[in-house]
Amino acid sequence: MKNSDSSRITIKDIAKALNVSASTVSRVLSNHPAISESTRKLVNDKVKEMGFSIDPIASSFRSKKTKSIGVICPRIDIDFHSKVISGIEDYAYNNGYQITIFQSQDNYKKEKEIASMLETSLAAGLIICPGLQTHKYDHLKKFKKANIPLVVYDRSTDGLKTNKVMINDFEASFKATEHLIKSGCKRIGHISGDQSVSIFKARLQGYSEALIQNGLPIEEKLIKETKNLSYEEGLISANELANTNERIDGLVCANDYTAAAAIKVFKKFNYNIPEEISIIGFSNYPISKIVDPQLSTIDDNAYHMGKVASKLLIQQIEDSDFERLDYQEILIKTELIIRDSTKK
Amino acid sequence: MKNSDSSRITIKDIAKALNVSASTVSRVLSNHPAISESTRKLVNDKVKEMGFSIDPIASSFRSKKTKSIGVICPRIDIDFHSKVISGIEDYAYNNGYQITIFQSQDNYKKEKEIASMLETSLAAGLIICPGLQTHKYDHLKKFKKANIPLVVYDRSTDGLKTNKVMINDFEASFKATEHLIKSGCKRIGHISGDQSVSIFKARLQGYSEALIQNGLPIEEKLIKETKNLSYEEGLISANELANTNERIDGLVCANDYTAAAAIKVFKKFNYNIPEEISIIGFSNYPISKIVDPQLSTIDDNAYHMGKVASKLLIQQIEDSDFERLDYQEILIKTELIIRDSTKK
DNA sequence: TATATTTATGCAAATGTTTGCATAAATATA
């Protein structure tokens, strides 16, 4: 009765109780084919009876594999990231993986630090949204060398050839702009995000391309770049747009905060929304249903994006042919959500 | 040159290179006192030179300790939880711990499943916000038995004596209500959450107590219970309140969504806010700064709550006197944020 | 100087699981 005390039940205890070897028990547990049905049942029953469960640390130690996926994002408490992570976790959990989360705070040094830690700690894989200050990717390239699967989400990483899951920002923004054009808008402005960030650049391009393809001119003064797409910056930009001498009748915003700000400003300037100006946001934040009028916007499918990233990663972890594949880029479809801030 | 290939550098490699024993290297790495300054330096230099880092799995395997904190919450993509987790992660990371996150989806069975997994996987500790369906706590009591530190956050757990970090909901709601009374409101309604959930019960009690202490009557028909405190439920409740024959001049809402809904409804009924009715929310969600007028509310300090929970847990993990303490309950202070939806 | 104490280091075992190799038993083939 070596284990009558609080110490954990091991494979050996099961083996001893059944007069079989530890190997046999281990093989049953991992569904090894070369085990007879009879012993398989015997072992499984005993395992249940004794309430045994495998020690994951010991298992990882021996096999050099873990069931733990590292996730690095700038911050967890940003609506978009929390949704992506929710999707990552759901899929991972249902497939037997755990996720360990880190916040880089958009700090390049910290991001490198976390990445290198993850690399030496036998993470099964890494899902990362690189920080805004991250422009070199050596810390990520190391994962390829170490043969640890890697998936980047949301931000494009020029020069790093790796698995990516992204929103088709260009297409989404194009779609949003086209929606305004089709409903009759002729003079459409844009409140854009930091143009050194690829996704915001893509949103501006989508907007521009939609104008061009529909024969509308691009007017530089109707494009207002902001640093953080904050509500406050939105107020400022919208004010400037409301004060141009010729009226605008449409506004494509690169997120919902600036769009909400624009609604407030144009209402103050006595524009009827959507009759005199159509305003559309991006992301489908909770606020979009609360502002008055309710905001038309683009749903970025963040949760789904997380699921896809998780799936892609786990596929690569488990697929032994992994080395044959090089990498994949997946674009997530967005959805145009038409509410009351744009004409039908 | 055994390790010229891709295999990892071990303590033995360092030992061999310096002609010392592995024990010595290990002791340097864990700051064991019985090591001379000279060898300490020698080893540390070699460690840097060879780019060695300890294998955390092997270390955990031998020492039966991990640096991994389990976190279970209903969902990650809820503003409150994502902020708490952000705080947990920040503090944990700065103290050498990692967090592994799970979503219970408010599903009792899943919560139990995750908890039991965490218990057998050598988690250093657990931080949990129990789900709405969780009314028995055997799965958490096991942690105490297994001597794994446990901290519950946000939801009270009657009958479970354990470490808790909570908002003082009673006091916060009291404070909010008193703010309205002091600014001259005489007839104050309340939109409340599910009364089987302790925190929402406490918010109702805080509201009631403030009325009583200020000599105002409690009118049952001015208290509207909702199931989920959703924006839609807020619209319905506010409509009912706007249709009582005697006008109300104040409204305390148990969250910001219902408060935002109330603003919309009372504006529609041509009330001037805050002159004719003061409306206050709870939680300080992003929307509170965006609705018009900007919403007065209670900041629940979610990020700080996470930090405190993390700190409490790590204290208990590392404090060898842990068994001496029984448990602690910490109440986080809330902050009254006065914006434009309430009279000054 | 002899003995006691302190300080610094090494030895070797132990942790729980997995897995290559060996082998026994059972079955198929000639």
Added chain:
DNA sequence: TATATTTATGCAAACATTTGCATAAATATA
């Protein structure tokens, strides 16, 4: 029936680190 093949199981080593115990070296005490 003898041999070859397949199937099921066991043996024992390996993984990287930690730690109790032993001991050598250095220092303090008598």
